[in-house]
Amino acid sequence: xxxxxxxxxxxxxxxxxxxxxxxxxxxxxxxxxxxxxxxxxxxxxxxxxxxxxxxxxxxxxxxxxxxxxxxxxxxxxxxxxxxxxxxxxxxxxxxxxxxxxxxxxxxxxxxxxxxxxxxxxxxxxxxxxxxxxxxxxxxxxxxxxxxxxxxxxxxxxxxxxxxxxxxxxxxxxxxxxxxxxxxxxxxxxxxxxxxxxxxxxxxxxxxxxxxxxxxxxxxxxxxxxxxxxxxxxxxxxxxxxxxxxxxxxxxxxxxxxxxxxxxxxxxxxxxxxxxxxxxxxxxxxxxxxxxxxxxxxxxxxxxxxxxxxxxxxxxxxxxxxxxxxxxxxxxxxxxxxxxxxxxxxxxxxxxxxxxxxxxxxxxxxxxxxxxxxxxxxxxxxxxxxxxxxxxxxxxxxxxxxxxx
Numbered sequence: 001x002x003x004x005x006x007x008x009x010x011x012x013x014x015x016x017x018x019x020x021x022x023x024x025x026x027x028x029x030x031x032x033x034x035x036x037x038x039x040x041x042x043x044x045x046x047x048x049x050x051x052x053x054x055x056x057x058x059x060x061x062x063x064x065x066x067x068x069x070x071x072x073x074x075x076x077x078x079x080x081x082x083x084x085x086x087x088x089x090x091x092x093x094x095x096x097x098x099x100x101x102x103x104x105x106x107x108x109x110x111x112x113x114x115x116x117x118x119x120x121x122x123x124x125x126x127x128x129x130x131x132x133x134x135x136x137x138x139x140x141x142x143x144x145x146x147x148x149x150x151x152x153x154x155x156x157x158x159x160x161x162x163x164x165x166x167x168x169x170x171x172x173x174x175x176x177x178x179x180x181x182x183x184x185x186x187x188x189x190x191x192x193x194x195x196x197x198x199x200x201x202x203x204x205x206x207x208x209x210x211x212x213x214x215x216x217x218x219x220x221x222x223x224x225x226x227x228x229x230x231x232x233x234x235x236x237x238x239x240x241x242x243x244x245x246x247x248x249x250x251x252x253x254x255x256x257x258x259x260x261x262x263x264x265x266x267x268x269x270x271x272x273x274x275x276x277x278x279x280x281x282x283x284x285x286x287x288x289x290x291x292x293x294x295x296x297x298x299x300x301x302x303x304x305x306x307x308x309x310x311x312x313x314x315x316x317x318x319x320x321x322x323x324x325x326x327x328x329x330x331x332x333x334x335x336x337x338x339x340x341x342x343x344x345x346x347x348x349x350x351x352x353x354x355x356x357x358x359x360x361x362x363x364x365x366x367x368x369x370x371x372x373x374x375x376x377x378x379x380x381x382x383x384x385x386x387x388x389x390x391x392x393x394x395x396x397x398x399x400x401x402x403x404x
Contacts, residue, residue: 008036010069014062014273016201017226020211032196032223036073039195042127045070046194046222048134048185050082051109052101056116057246058298059230059239062274063198064120066227070196071128077121078192081110084135085188088181116249119302130192137191138184149183152216153209158182161205186210194222201226230274235264252370253303253311254328254391254399260295261315268294276301307372314393328391331400333384342367343377345387351394361394368393 018028036043047067067077086106101109114131122128141149158179159165167174182205189197189210197207207224214221229238232245239246247259263271268290272278276297284290292312299308318328331349343362347355361367362377370390381387388404 005033005037007073008033010277011036011066011073013069013277014228014270015066015225016228017204017224019204019208019224019226020221028223032225035195035223043070043075043195044078044130044193045075046078046080046189046192046197047199048080048082048085048188048197049113050086051106051113052086053241054109054112055241056113056249057239057241058249058275059232059246061117061120061249062227062230063200064117065275066198066225068121071122071125076127076130078130078132078194079121080188080192081113081131081133082185082188083107083110083133084138085181085184088177088184119249132192134184134188134191138187146180149187149213150180152213153183155179162202182206182209183213186213189222190214190217190219193219195220196223196225198225198227200229202229228270228274231267231270233259233263233267235266247298249302250389252389252391252401253299253307254314254370255389255401256302257295257299257308257311258315258318260298261291263291263294271298307370310368314391314399318399328399328401330403331392333387333402333404336384338384339380339382341377342374342379342381345381346374346392346394349392349400351392351398351400366394 012029018032020028045067047063067079071077083103083106086109087101087103110133159168161182164174164178185206186209188194189207190213194210194214197210199207204224204226207222207226211221211224231237232239232243233247234243234245237243237245241248247256251259260271265287268287269280271294272280272283272290276294278293278297284293296308296312299311303311329350336345336348343355343359346352346358346362346367352358352361358367359377362374365373365375367374369387369392384402384404387402390402391399392402393399
């Protein structure tokens with residue numbers, strides 16, 4: 001393949017596949033490149049997300065980072081919040097039917113998703129981001145339109161989808177509403193007239209359905225750009241909260257830094273490629289220096305430079321004090337009466353002997369919350385959920401993680 005021009009390097013960095021495949025095009029990457037270079041309008045680059053949970057981890061962030069690369073190249077990111085499809089849940093790779101969510105659960109999750117990706121996407125530049133909710137069009141489909149969608153696919157084609165064939169062979173139930181999911185996701189591409197759709201390598205079937213539906217409705221079929229699934233911090237399985245091998249986007253700076261600082265050598269290159277824009281040829285040779293640089297760079301993205309540097313220093317202090325980040329003791333907030341003033345809260349923890357000691361520590365500048373210095377002993381914390389997961393620190397070696 002010919003060399004990718006410098007202005008498109010971030011778009012192509014780390015991708016697994018661009019399709020359609022042969023024989024429709026001799027070289028899909030060059031075909032897409034030609035479209036990027038010659039199109040007389042910003043391309044519409046679609047990413048659909050189903051807010052089926054409240055937390056996003058670094059693996060989830062990869063398509064958002066790619067979406068940002070398209071934004072920086074002058075194209076329009078079309079972020080589709082699957083508030084309708086999330087009520088079904090993507091059956092891809094699932095061995096059983098997913099729990100259906102309520103409208104309220106989906107709405108709450110969607111807001112947390114948007115909050116978490118703000119450090120990644122450009123929300124400010126006019127024309128660079130379009131946020132759509134697929135209930136806008138899916139909830140208005142009538143029965144004839146639904147039947148038209150169903151008529152575009154056969155049962156045999158649907159059973160070729162990842163997970164369906166295995167479930168069918170094992171006699172596990174497949175419900176009809178699950179068959180509708182790929183068609184709904186594909187119809188999203190029709191509704192927004194997508195030029196490109198991003199997704200993980202496990203989304204090829206769904207993206208291909210979108211191409212078929214666009215062709216059916218007389219649109220130019222979208223390109224599919226597939227991105228790798230990030231391995232978790234264990235270096236073995238796909239990053240997953242349920243497996244505990246994840247780094248969350250909302251984790252406090254110390255936790256985020258400490259997890260990334262221990263990235264296995266086998267993963268460090270892919271983490272740099274997929275989670276940063278640092279030139280790979282300039283990375284330090286020493287593995288330990290590479291780990292520290294990765295941890296600093298990613299933590300900086302989500303918490304800023306000052307917090308990242310403080311997290312690095314806190315991690316050093318923990319090690320010098322004979323501990324590790326995982327050994328930060330937890331302190332339950334269940335016994336704290338909220339709203340609570342800072343000195344009262346600190347006084348209830350084992351970090352201080354009581355409220356008077358806590359007040360002196362805060363006034364003396366020794367107390368930090370998630371790396372930020374607490375200077376007012378009377379500042380009020382309204383509820384436990386505002387503090388959950390944060391690290392409360394006195395000096396260099398005394399820490400507790402606050403939990404609900």
